[in-house]
Amino acid sequence: MLLYSFSIFLVLFLFGCSSGTEATADCDPHAGPCTKEVDGYTVTLDISPKPVRHMKELTFGVVFSGGSPALFSDSLLLDLSMPGMEMGKNQVVLKKAGDNRYTGKGIIVKCLSGRTLWRATLLISETLEPTFTFNVRD
Amino acid sequence: MAESTLIVMLLTGLAGGFGHCIGMCGPVVAAYSLGERNLRYLHHILYNLGRITTYMFMGAVVGLTGSFLVLTSSIEKIQTAIMVLAGISIIVMGIVIGGWIPLRRPSKNSSWLSSIIQKTMEFFKGPRTAGTYYPMGIVLGFLPCGLTYTALLAAARASMEAENHLAGMLQGVFMLLFFGLGTAPALLLAGKVIDVIGAKARERLYKLASLIMILTGVYFVVKVL
Numbered sequence: 001m002l003l004y005s006f007s008i009f010l011v012l013f014l015f016g017c018s019s020g021t022e023a024t025a026d027c028d029p030h031a032g033p034c035t036k037e038v039d040g041y042t043v044t045l046d047i048s049p050k051p052v053r054h055m056k057e058l059t060f061g062v063v064f065s066g067g068s069p070a071l072f073s074d075s076l077l078l079d080l081s082m083p084g085m086e087m088g089k090n091q092v093v094l095k096k097a098g099d100n101r102y103t104g105k106g107i108i109v110k111c112l113s114g115r116t117l118w119r120a121t122l123l124i125s126e127t128l129e130p131t132f133t134f135n136v137r138d
Numbered sequence: 139m140a141e142s143t144l145i146v147m148l149l150t151g152l153a154g155g156f157g158h159c160i161g162m163c164g165p166v167v168a169a170y171s172l173g174e175r176n177l178r179y180l181h182h183i184l185y186n187l188g189r190i191t192t193y194m195f196m197g198a199v200v201g202l203t204g205s206f207l208v209l210t211s212s213i214e215k216i217q218t219a220i221m222v223l224a225g226i227s228i229i230v231m232g233i234v235i236g237g238w239i240p241l242r243r244p245s246k247n248s249s250w251l252s253s254i255i256q257k258t259m260e261f262f263k264g265p266r267t268a269g270t271y272y273p274m275g276i277v278l279g280f281l282p283c284g285l286t287y288t289a290l291l292a293a294a295r296a297s298m299e300a301e302n303h304l305a306g307m308l309q310g311v312f313m314l315l316f317f318g319l320g321t322a323p324a325l326l327l328a329g330k331v332i333d334v335i336g337a338k339a340r341e342r343l344y345k346l347a348s349l350i351m352i353l354t355g356v357y358f359v360v361k362v363l
């Protein structure tokens with residue numbers, strides 16, 4: 001019983017702390033916009049002000065090129081998550097601000113664990129979800 | 139306010155409780171649980187109620203102001219102080235629970251200073267009265283937590299669409315109530331498991347647990363300095 005209880009606790013404790021995935025940054029939003037090629041489109045994400053910090057109001061801008069903008073609606077959702085750590089649902093609504101351009105305001109929260117790696121996933125459709133993984137500064 | 143919003147908050151808390159809180163708040167729960175041998179469930183329930191009370195208070199503030207940043211910038215210094223205080227408390231609990239410093243009962247010959255130190259150490263070692271745990275939960279509910287921040291962000295966003303400030307405030311309170319209730323099962327389970335471990339393997343695991351607590355406490359303090 002003791003071993004069983006301890007095992008459960010250890011699994012839960014490690015699950016809460018685990019890095020889960022071997023995610024690494026593929027984007028440096030402090031230096032400039034990040035671009036991804038997805039399904040024939042070029043998607044560019046820009047976050048300002050720079051450097052991108054936790055607990056500050058940020059403006060997220062997304063620009064599409066290389067395809068028909070008619071595919072996209074008047075607004076899009078940008079999901080902010082931390083690889084390997086459940087941080088709740090934090091989604092920024094991006095409103096259309098031009099032919100191929102969407103912008104919205106949001107906040108990246110700070111985690112007590114000291115982790116700074118975040119992932120922004122653009123929820124366009126079930127098959128089209130470009131992601132940008134980056135470090136946020138304190 | 140849509141019922142679905144509250145259900146989403148409850149589920150967010152439930153998922154976050156197991157995927158986030160156990161890892162981040164597990165050491166805090168371990169710290170207050172290990173010395174407690176008299177109360178079966180009451181201390182866990184009271185601690186969680188205190189924590190949820192604080193969440194509801196913060197939900198009321200973001201609901202009323204419609205701003206997440208107004209709250210977080212206002213309580214930043216308080217959170218820093220609580221984190222240092224919690225860190226030091228966990229270190230002291232680790233030291234006394236691990237038996238790294240021998241405790242003697244204060245005698246008539248003890249000086250007032252050593253008597254106060256001994257009584258403080260005994261408080262940290264436990265068992266404590268049930269009345270300790272609700273205020274403890276209220277204070278530690280202010281600990282900076284990314285998951286709670288996300289819940290508060292959701293409450294701030296939702297309150298911006300409320301009819302008036304009062305409706306926004308109530309929305310914030312209820313959203314954080316449901317979020318807090320969702321996080322409770324994971325911490326209650328963690329606390330109960332620690333109780334079981336503590337009761338059956340006091341001598342073997344207390345030294346190890348106390349070392350983890352001391353390291354956690356040091357981490358809390360170093361993190362904010």
